Structures are given as structure tokens and as C-alpha cells.
Amino acid sequence: MSLILYGAILSPFVRKIRIQLAEQNIEHELVNQTPFMQPDWYYEISPLGRIPAIKDGDLSLADSSVIAQYLQETRDGIRLYGRTPAEAARVRWLEKYADYELAGPATFKTFFNRVVHRLMGKACDEEAVQQAVKQDLPPLLDYLETQLGNQHYFLGDQFSMADIAVCSQLINLAHAGELIDEETWPALSSLLSRVTSRTSVSSLLPAEHRIVGMVNGASVSAT
Numbered sequence: 001m002s003l004i005l006y007g008a009i010l011s012p013f014v015r016k017i018r019i020q021l022a023e024q025n026i027e028h029e030l031v032n033q034t035p036f037m038q039p040d041w042y043y044e045i046s047p048l049g050r051i052p053a054i055k056d057g058d059l060s061l062a063d064s065s066v067i068a069q070y071l072q073e074t075r076d077g078i079r080l081y082g083r084t085p086a087e088a089a090r091v092r093w094l095e096k097y098a099d100y101e102l103a104g105p106a107t108f109k110t111f112f113n114r115v116v117h118r119l120m121g122k123a124c125d126e127e128a129v130q131q132a133v134k135q136d137l138p139p140l141l142d143y144l145e146t147q148l149g150n151q152h153y154f155l156g157d158q159f160s161m162a163d164i165a166v167c168s169q170l171i172n173l174a175h176a177g178e179l180i181d182e183e184t185w186p187a188l189s190s191l192l193s194r195v196t197s198r199t200s201v202s203s204l205l206p207a208e209h210r211i212v213g214m215v216n217g218a219s220v221s222a223t
């Protein structure tokens, strides 16, 4: 099998690619690589040491959106970047918004403090979490809510990488114990239910929940 995905399954950026691989039905091997203590050889594949990265034969690529676009252009299956240049641009904008704006408060502040820090035996900075959840996230979610309107997906009836990228961040938020309020963000809450019901996503979640459950169990028994 020539395609190898490197990463850890709780990373929202790795999850994006795993969902895409399942949606496009692409055969691959997953090699576990944490975002810490990367071996020297890993920097040959991912120059910044980040996950995800892939190897496809002799080609190495890093960064989830670069990988996603490459897989979309080189493999068959569902089209995840719309049907027109304007739709593709909208998907890329929302993907970038999820990866660079939502990721800050959702993953790097809330999920890292509540889950990753516990996993590493470090203290959770609950003040930073509260700032992220109460102040930083709401305006970002408000914008996404207006972008969805009454639609099923960000591109209307068409599922796309925009839905994958946004929901991937919301899944990390949920792993950290923060569910978005369905009365304040009804469209976004419905999107999350719709996306997590897809087989490409629901098939990944039990293994993720097991790890998060272990982390929570360990921290409860340690206190």
C-alpha cells in the first residue's frame, strides 16, 4: 500500500484527513505519530514536525489542507471542494477559518488544557479555557451560524471539506467537555449531528472516546 498517513487520532487536523480518506474510500496505512518528541526522520516528511503528514510513494506532504487538496486531485470519489471555482473558494475559506481561527480556542486552548495536559500530567489552565469558551469562541461560532443559515451543509446540500474542518474542531471541543449550545447556534449544532452521523465520522469516534475516557478516568483516580 503506497499511501501512509502519520498522526495521532485525537488531532482535529489528522481527523480531517481520516474523514476524507473514508469519504473517498482511499486505501491507506495509519502510522501513529504524536505531536511531541518526534523522531529525527519525521522532519524529513513534515519539516515543522507537525501532524498530519503523508507519504505517497516518494512524495512527502505536510499540512492538512495541502494533503486534502492533493488527495482530492489525485484520487476518485466524492468531490469535497464543490463544483465551481466559487464553491471551491468558499470551501477553502471556511476550511482556513476552522484550521486557523476556530482551532485556537477550540483545540489549542480548550482541548489541550483539558485533555492533552492531563494526559501529560500537566495542570489544566482553567482560566484560559474559560476565556476561550466564553469570550473567544462565541463570535467565531456566530459567524459560522450565519454562513450556514437554513442549509444542511455550508454548500447547501453538498457535503464538503468546510463541514469536515469545522466539525473536526467542534469534536475536539466536545472531547474537552464543551458542547456548543443548541439554542444559541442551532444550525451549527444540527450540522455537527449530521456530520457525526456519517459513517466516515461515526466509525472513527469510538476509538477517540476510549482515549478521552481513559484520560478522564486517570485524572479522576489521581485526584
Ligand SMILES: N[C@@H](CCC(=O)N[C@@H](CS)C(=O)NCC(=O)O)C(=O)O
Binding pocket: 011, 012, 013, 035, 036, 048, 049, 050, 051, 052, 062, 063, 064, 065, 099
Ligand atoms: N495547519 C496545520 C496544523 C497542524 C498542527 O498544528 N498539528 C498539531 C497537533 S494538533 C501539531 O502537530 N503540533 C506539534 C507542533 O506544532 O510541534 C494542519 O492543518 O495540518
